[in-house]
Amino acid sequence: MSDITAELAVDTNVEGDAKPALLSVQSPAKQFSVYEATSEELIERSMAPIKKEFLCPPPPSRAGKPNDDADIKAPQTGLVQEKKSKRQQKRERREKSTINLCPQIARTEDVNSCQYKEKCRFNHDIEAFKAQKPEDIEGQCPFVASEMKCPYGLSCRFYGTHRDIADGEGNSEMNFFNKETQRLLWKNKMTYIKADAKLKSLGLLGNARKINVAEENNAENTQNGASGTQATEVAVDSAVGSEQLASDMTEDVDIPAPLEADEVRPMKKAKSESEQNSNPGDVGGVDDGMKVEEETEKNGFSTLKAQVEDEDSIKTAETDGSLKLHPREKIKLIDFRDKLYLAPLTTVGNLPFRRLCKVLGADVTCGEMAMCTNLLQGQASEWALLRRHSSEDLFGVQICGSFPDTVSRVVELIDRECTVDFIDINMGCPIDMVVNRSAGSALLNKPSRMKNIVEVSSSIVETPITIKVRTAFFEGKNRIDSLISDIGKWGASAVTIHGRSRQQRYSKSADWDYIYKCTKNASPDLQVIGNGDVYSYLDWNKHKSDSPELSSCMIARGALIKPWIFTEIKEQRHWDITSGERLNIFKDFVRFGLQHWGSDTKGVETTRHFLLEWLSYTFRYIPVGLLDVIPQQINWRPPSYFGRDDLETLMMSESAGDWVRISELLLGKVPEGFMFAPKHKSNAYDRAENG
Structure with a gap:
C-alpha cells in the first residue's frame, strides 16, 4: 500500500495530478458559502456535510469575491469514446x-x-x-x-x-449457451410445447392473440381519449406488425460459421485432445459434442417435434399435470425474507461484480436484464447474461418482454437450458428503448397483459416466477396497490416494488410509504420486496421495522456506490473503509473479471472497461471519517474536498481520466489511443441502473 501511495505522490494521472471532487450544486442568488455553512444548512441543500479540515480552500483567483462562485460546477474533463459501427468492430475482431x-x-x-x-x-x-x-x-x-x-x-x-498445473475442473461457471440449442433457435426449429399449449388454451396464439392485443390497446387508448374505432385499427396494425417482425426475425436462414474462440469469451472447461479430435467442428474448447437429437431428447422433446408442430403433442401437453394453475407449493421453494438482495443492474451487474458482492455479504443475486426477443433469436451475447457462478447459491435471471407468448416461451426455454432458482420478469424498466417496444414499465398500463404473462409463465414451470414493477407509469397515478392483491393469484411468488414511477425516473426519493401500503394489501402467499434508496444499515432497519410484512429490500445503486453495504447491514455498523481496503476490493473484481472474460489482451481490456463503468459510480462514496453527519445519503453532493491520503483523493475524483489512472494501478497501462466514456453518464447523480 505504501508503494502505491508513493507512486501517486510522484506520478501524474492521465490528465494531471489527482484532483479532489468538485462542487456539484448550483448556488442560488443568495450568497452561500460551504466553508461557513452549518451541517444542517448543507443537508438542507442536499450537500454532504464534510468536515471543515477536509474542505479544499477557495481557489486563489477567487480571493475577495463571493464564495458562492465556488459552488458552480467546473467543466468535467474526461475521455471521449469514438463510436464504431458493429460491422467495423466485427472486421477488426476477425482481422x-x-x-x-x-x-x-x-x-x-x-x-x-x-x-x-x-x-x-x-x-x-x-x-x-x-x-x-x-x-x-x-x-x-x-x-x-x-x-x-x-x-x-x-x-x-x-x-x-505460468507453471505446470494438472488439468482439473477449474471453471466454476454454469449456464453456458449450448451450441445446438443456438442452431435450433437460428433456424426457428425450437418448439415450446408447454408454453404454446397454455397460450392456446387461453386464446393467446395466432389470430386470437391479435384480437386480444387489439382489445388491450382499445381499452388503453379509450382512457386516453381516442375513439374505439381508431384504437382498434391502431391495435390491429400494431399486432400485425409485431407478428410480422417476429416472423422476420426467426425466418429460416443459413447457419453462420462456428463462433470464433475469442467470441465465446466466458470459458468452458477445455476438452481433452481425444475429444477435440472426435469432433472437428469444435472451436476454442467449447463443448459442442452433443448432437441435436441427443440434446433435444435430453431437454424433453425430439428433433421431429422441434421441426414439425405436432397437434397431438400439444393436446397431450394441455392435459399434462405440469400445467396446473398456480401450484401454491411453488412459493415455498424460495424464501426472500430478511435476505440481502442485490438488484439486477444493467452493465455493472455482471458476473464478476455479483461474485464480489457475494464475498461482501449479499444473499440473493440476479443477472442483468435480458430481452426475450434476443434470447429467442439465439444471440450469444444475450444468453451470456444468464451465466451463473457456483458461489451464487440463490440466483435468478431477469427477462423482459412485451407479450405472453414471447415471455412464456423464454421461461420454458430457460427452465430447460439453465440452472436458476427463480425467473424475474421486469415490468418496471423505464428505458425508452424498452418502453417503446411495449415492455418494461409500459406493461403497467396493461394490467390484463401483465396477468396473462404471469399466469402463463408460472403455470408451465416449477421454477418460481417473480416480477419487478414501479409504482406507476405516470407520476401521481399509482396503480400497484390496486393490483397487488391479484398478483399472487396470477402465480407470482414475489413482487419487487421500486418506489418511483416511470415518469419520475430517479428525480425524487423513493416513496416507501406507498410500498408499505402495497405490502399490507398483498396476499399472505405473495412476498413483497421494497426497492429504492437503501444506502446504509439504518435504511434497511427502518424499512424492516416500519413494515414487518415486508420480506426484504432490494439494493441497487447503494451496492454500485459501495458494495460493502452488505457487510455493513450484516454487521450493523458504518464501515469507515480505508483507501487500501477499497483498492483490495477493486483487485478482487479484477481477478474475477480476468477469470470470466479472459487473461489475454482482449480479456484484460474487457475487464478494464467494466471496471471503469463501475468506477463511474464508486467515486460518489464519501468516507465515513470525513463526514460531520453520518450516514451519507444517496442524493448528497459533496463540496470540493480531499481525502486522508493521495489514493483516497484519487478515488473520489469525478474525472474519467482519474478512473483510468486507477485501472492502470491494477491492469497496467492502457493501450495507445485508448478512449472511455461512461455508458450511463452516472456522474449526473440522477441517472442510474435500469429500473
Whole structure:
C-alpha cells in the first residue's frame, strides 16, 4: 500500500495530478458559502456535510469575491469514446494479424495443433506474435493463483507466471449457451410445447392473440381519449406488425460459421485432445459434442417435434399435470425474507461484480436484464447474461418482454437450458428503448397483459416466477396497490416494488410509504420486496421495522456506490473503509473479471472497461471519517474536498481520466489511443441502473 501511495505522490494521472471532487450544486442568488455553512444548512441543500479540515480552500483567483462562485460546477474533463459501427468492430475482431494468435496454438504452443491449418483465420506464427505481444502485466495469472491451468497459454498477459498445473475442473461457471440449442433457435426449429399449449388454451396464439392485443390497446387508448374505432385499427396494425417482425426475425436462414474462440469469451472447461479430435467442428474448447437429437431428447422433446408442430403433442401437453394453475407449493421453494438482495443492474451487474458482492455479504443475486426477443433469436451475447457462478447459491435471471407468448416461451426455454432458482420478469424498466417496444414499465398500463404473462409463465414451470414493477407509469397515478392483491393469484411468488414511477425516473426519493401500503394489501402467499434508496444499515432497519410484512429490500445503486453495504447491514455498523481496503476490493473484481472474460489482451481490456463503468459510480462514496453527519445519503453532493491520503483523493475524483489512472494501478497501462466514456453518464447523480 505504501508503494502505491508513493507512486501517486510522484506520478501524474492521465490528465494531471489527482484532483479532489468538485462542487456539484448550483448556488442560488443568495450568497452561500460551504466553508461557513452549518451541517444542517448543507443537508438542507442536499450537500454532504464534510468536515471543515477536509474542505479544499477557495481557489486563489477567487480571493475577495463571493464564495458562492465556488459552488458552480467546473467543466468535467474526461475521455471521449469514438463510436464504431458493429460491422467495423466485427472486421477488426476477425482481422488476421500477427497479434491474433490462434487460440488452439496459444494453449498448446504447437503450430501443428490447429485443425483448420491454412484455412484458420488466426495467425500461426508464434515468433511474430511474441514480437508484437504487449509486456506482461505485473502480478500473477488469475487462473494459476486459483490452481487452474490457464486456458489462454501464450496469449495470457501474465504468461511469465505460468507453471505446470494438472488439468482439473477449474471453471466454476454454469449456464453456458449450448451450441445446438443456438442452431435450433437460428433456424426457428425450437418448439415450446408447454408454453404454446397454455397460450392456446387461453386464446393467446395466432389470430386470437391479435384480437386480444387489439382489445388491450382499445381499452388503453379509450382512457386516453381516442375513439374505439381508431384504437382498434391502431391495435390491429400494431399486432400485425409485431407478428410480422417476429416472423422476420426467426425466418429460416443459413447457419453462420462456428463462433470464433475469442467470441465465446466466458470459458468452458477445455476438452481433452481425444475429444477435440472426435469432433472437428469444435472451436476454442467449447463443448459442442452433443448432437441435436441427443440434446433435444435430453431437454424433453425430439428433433421431429422441434421441426414439425405436432397437434397431438400439444393436446397431450394441455392435459399434462405440469400445467396446473398456480401450484401454491411453488412459493415455498424460495424464501426472500430478511435476505440481502442485490438488484439486477444493467452493465455493472455482471458476473464478476455479483461474485464480489457475494464475498461482501449479499444473499440473493440476479443477472442483468435480458430481452426475450434476443434470447429467442439465439444471440450469444444475450444468453451470456444468464451465466451463473457456483458461489451464487440463490440466483435468478431477469427477462423482459412485451407479450405472453414471447415471455412464456423464454421461461420454458430457460427452465430447460439453465440452472436458476427463480425467473424475474421486469415490468418496471423505464428505458425508452424498452418502453417503446411495449415492455418494461409500459406493461403497467396493461394490467390484463401483465396477468396473462404471469399466469402463463408460472403455470408451465416449477421454477418460481417473480416480477419487478414501479409504482406507476405516470407520476401521481399509482396503480400497484390496486393490483397487488391479484398478483399472487396470477402465480407470482414475489413482487419487487421500486418506489418511483416511470415518469419520475430517479428525480425524487423513493416513496416507501406507498410500498408499505402495497405490502399490507398483498396476499399472505405473495412476498413483497421494497426497492429504492437503501444506502446504509439504518435504511434497511427502518424499512424492516416500519413494515414487518415486508420480506426484504432490494439494493441497487447503494451496492454500485459501495458494495460493502452488505457487510455493513450484516454487521450493523458504518464501515469507515480505508483507501487500501477499497483498492483490495477493486483487485478482487479484477481477478474475477480476468477469470470470466479472459487473461489475454482482449480479456484484460474487457475487464478494464467494466471496471471503469463501475468506477463511474464508486467515486460518489464519501468516507465515513470525513463526514460531520453520518450516514451519507444517496442524493448528497459533496463540496470540493480531499481525502486522508493521495489514493483516497484519487478515488473520489469525478474525472474519467482519474478512473483510468486507477485501472492502470491494477491492469497496467492502457493501450495507445485508448478512449472511455461512461455508458450511463452516472456522474449526473440522477441517472442510474435500469429500473
